[in-house]
Amino acid sequence: xxxxxTLVVVASVLVGTGAYLFLSRSLIRALMGFLLMGxxxxxxxxxxxxxxxxxxIVGAGDGGPMADPVPQxxxxxxxxxxxAMTAFVLALAHRxxxxxxxxxxxxxxxxxxxxxxxxxxxxxxxxxxEESP
Amino acid sequence: MSPDYAPLxxxxxxxxxxxxxxxxxxxxxxxxxxxxxxxVLVGMTGLAAVLLWAADTQGPQVVFVGGWxxxxxxxxxxxRLAALMIIVSSVVMLAVLSYSVGQGxxxxxxxxxGHSPLPVFHPALLVLAAGVTTTFISGDLFHxxxxxxxxxxxxxxxxxxGGTVERVRAGTTYVLVSLLSSVIFLxxxxxxxxxxxxxxxxxxxxxxxxxxxxxxxxxxxxxLIGFAVKAAVFPMxxxxxxxxxxxxxxxxxxxxxxxxxxxxxxxxxxxxxxxPQARFDDLLLVAALLTMIVGxxxxxxxxxxxxxxxxxxxxxxxxxxxxxxxGSTHGLxxxxxxxxxxxxxxxxxxxxxxxxxxxxxxxxxxxLGDLARISPVVGVLFFVPAMNLAGIPPxxxxxxxxxxxxxxxxEGSWLAxxxxxxxxxxxxxxxxxxxxxxxxxxxxxxxxGITGGGPLRGGHHQALEAGVLVPTAALVVVGLALTVxxxxxxxxxxxxxxxxxxxxxxxxxxLGSGGAP
Numbered sequence: 001x002x003x004x005x006t007l008v009v010v011a012s013v014l015v016g017t018g019a020y021l022f023l024s025r026s027l028i029r030a031l032m033g034f035l036l037m038g039x040x041x042x043x044x045x046x047x048x049x050x051x052x053x054x055x056x057i058v059g060a061g062d063g064g065p066m067a068d069p070v071p072q073x074x075x076x077x078x079x080x081x082x083x084a085m086t087a088f089v090l091a092l093a094h095r096x097x098x099x100x101x102x103x104x105x106x107x108x109x110x111x112x113x114x115x116x117x118x119x120x121x122x123x124x125x126x127x128x129x130e131e132s133p
Numbered sequence: 134m135s136p137d138y139a140p141l142x143x144x145x146x147x148x149x150x151x152x153x154x155x156x157x158x159x160x161x162x163x164x165x166x167x168x169x170x171x172x173v174l175v176g177m178t179g180l181a182a183v184l185l186w187a188a189d190t191q192g193p194q195v196v197f198v199g200g201w202x203x204x205x206x207x208x209x210x211x212x213r214l215a216a217l218m219i220i221v222s223s224v225v226m227l228a229v230l231s232y233s234v235g236q237g238x239x240x241x242x243x244x245x246x247g248h249s250p251l252p253v254f255h256p257a258l259l260v261l262a263a264g265v266t267t268t269f270i271s272g273d274l275f276h277x278x279x280x281x282x283x284x285x286x287x288x289x290x291x292x293x294x295g296g297t298v299e300r301v302r303a304g305t306t307y308v309l310v311s312l313l314s315s316v317i318f319l320x321x322x323x324x325x326x327x328x329x330x331x332x333x334x335x336x337x338x339x340x341x342x343x344x345x346x347x348x349x350x351x352x353x354x355x356x357l358i359g360f361a362v363k364a365a366v367f368p369m370x371x372x373x374x375x376x377x378x379x380x381x382x383x384x385x386x387x388x389x390x391x392x393x394x395x396x397x398x399x400x401x402x403x404x405x406x407x408x409p410q411a412r413f414d415d416l417l418l419v420a421a422l423l424t425m426i427v428g429x430x431x432x433x434x435x436x437x438x439x440x441x442x443x444x445x446x447x448x449x450x451x452x453x454x455x456x457x458x459x460g461s462t463h464g465l466x467x468x469x470x471x472x473x474x475x476x477x478x479x480x481x482x483x484x485x486x487x488x489x490x491x492x493x494x495x496x497x498x499x500x501l502g503d504l505a506r507i508s509p510v511v512g513v514l515f516f517v518p519a520m521n522l523a524g525i526p527p528x529x530x531x532x533x534x535x536x537x538x539x540x541x542x543x544e545g546s547w548l549a550x551x552x553x554x555x556x557x558x559x560x561x562x563x564x565x566x567x568x569x570x571x572x573x574x575x576x577x578x579x580x581x582g583i584t585g586g587g588p589l590r591g592g593h594h595q596a597l598e599a600g601v602l603v604p605t606a607a608l609v610v611v612g613l614a615l616t617v618x619x620x621x622x623x624x625x626x627x628x629x630x631x632x633x634x635x636x637x638x639x640x641x642x643x644l645g646s647g648g649a650p
Contacts, residue, residue: 015320022313027305034312041320048327071326074275078319081282085312088289092304095296105305108375114434 235600382487
């Protein structure tokens with residue numbers, strides 16, 4: 001199978017920029033990152049489905065090779081799911097804004113407290129780093 | 134000729150979805166919601182029992198959705214493993230729902246007015262049930278993904294119920310991590326399709342044998358990473374203790390029991406069915422060891438019982454991964470038995486913790502004391518599953534661990550023996566963590582001045598009522614029943630593991646019958 005290089009590059013750029021945005025503490029930026037990554041992955045399905053062809057409907061094509069319909073169905077499903085998830089994250093960001101006038105993801109206070117206690121008790125040697133500060 | 138039980142399979146998903154619709158329509162009427170939810174979950178438990186019996190005696194139950202064959206359509210398969218998983222999850226869901234019904238109107242929220250029954254709880258829980266069963270019965274990789282998304286979206290709603298500051302913070306972490314793992318999983322599916330041209334599990338298990346081993350290994354690794362995030366395997370486990378403890382008791386109980394196990398189930402399924410030739414057993418063994426040790430050390434450091442239990446949850450996922458990675462039939466059977474034990478016990482403990490919060494007003498051991506005298510019932514209900522979790526003989530936790538240790542010793546490699554040592558150490562440390570909580574919350578002096586009458590919330594005393602005690606006690610009894618019935622249960626688990634190792638029964642059931650029934 002030969003893959004379309006342009007699409008591969010576009011998918012990589014989408015996933016790469018998405019991963020960068022996803023690392024942000026701002027919920028909206030992370031959401032944008034998720035959307036970019038999601039679209040990059042959707043493009044991956046399209047690349048995987050092989051070259052474009054005539055519509056995969058019996059009798060509708062011009063007799064040439066048909067496009068593979070399965071990845072398109074999968075991508076469609078993935079897009080719908082992404083839409084639902086986006087709606088929820090937006091609601092979450094809005095709630096976060098209502099509560100704190102901010103959409104930054106804050107640290108867990110209880111983790112931070114136990115971390116600080118470990119530092120005091122062990123003289124700065126924080127063992128078993130199950131959670132970073 | 135015996136009757137055909139396969140048509141019952143889709144009902145396991147359709148029933149809770151219909152229930153979700155009905156409960157959503159009846160949003161204001163709590164009584165209707167409760168009646169519908171309880172009926173649905175009782176029905177699901179009954180169906181699951183029938184399916185387990187059918188899968189055990191007559192082989193895998195297969196449904197070709199819409200009459201399409203495996204090459205075109207989605208296939209639903211209930212083999213012994215899937216049947217065991219759906220019956221345990223149905224029982225646990227039923228207990229949790231009864232508990233939340235028993236809580237009465239003043240449910241869930243210390244920060245609300247105490248009167249809001251949160252109408253979205255029942256629909257969300259039923260969608261969660263549908264999502265969990267979908268992943269268990271799915272015979273198609275993408276359908277598995279859809280099941281994951283169903284249960285994730287429902288879990289998002291449940292985790293952020295009420296939208297308080299703490300829950301929004303916890304929810305954000307949880308949502309972002311879950312979304313990331315979904316993207317990884319989806320990318321893996323895209324690559325699997327590009328490499329093989331199918332996403333049906335049975336077809337994949339044939340076609341993956343025909344493509345280069347390096348490609349197969351890459352696909353397996355991507356799927357494993359996606360599932361490992363969901364199952365909270367170290368080093369992808371940090372999100373779990375951050376997010377679970379803030380949710381209301383019944384929600385945490387369901388999450389702790391089921392959500393991570395869905396990831397474990399997906400791992401068992403893909404490792405045995407799809408990738409027997411390109412397994413990452415050594416990598417998984419190392420991950421299992423680190424998960425056990427790091428998780429349990431985290432648990433010891435906690436003051437809050439909810440957080441302590443969340444860390445033990447992470448830790449004991451290590452045992453399950455150990456069982457998968459050992460690769461022998463006995464290891465797999467022990468892992469399956471341990472999954473069943475762990476779902477039950479972990480859910481029970483979080484429900485009991487809800488009772489502790491009712492009696493003591495907190496789950497923080499620094500604010501609790503003398504609970505064993507104030508409320509002996511809660512003491513017993515906590516003690517039994519806690520000892521079960523730690524793996525004290527003769528409880529089922531002990532039996533599952535013995536099975537895993539036997540499998541590890543039989544494997545004989547130094548890494549497996551290291552894991553055996555690690556699992557024994559983890560068991561002892563679990564006992565220590567649980568005993569520490571017991572000593573502080575149940576035996577220490579009552580410095581906090583707990584009366585046992587329950588704290589005032591929204592003008593209501595949240596005392597112990599039969600409505601919350603009975604479901605919790607019932608689940609404790611289920612946990613004990615696992616010990617009593619360990620023989621037959623282990624036999625079923627062994628047969629399930631043999632099926633998984635052979636692969637033939639599954640493949641024959643899906644591909645052999647060659648089309649629509």
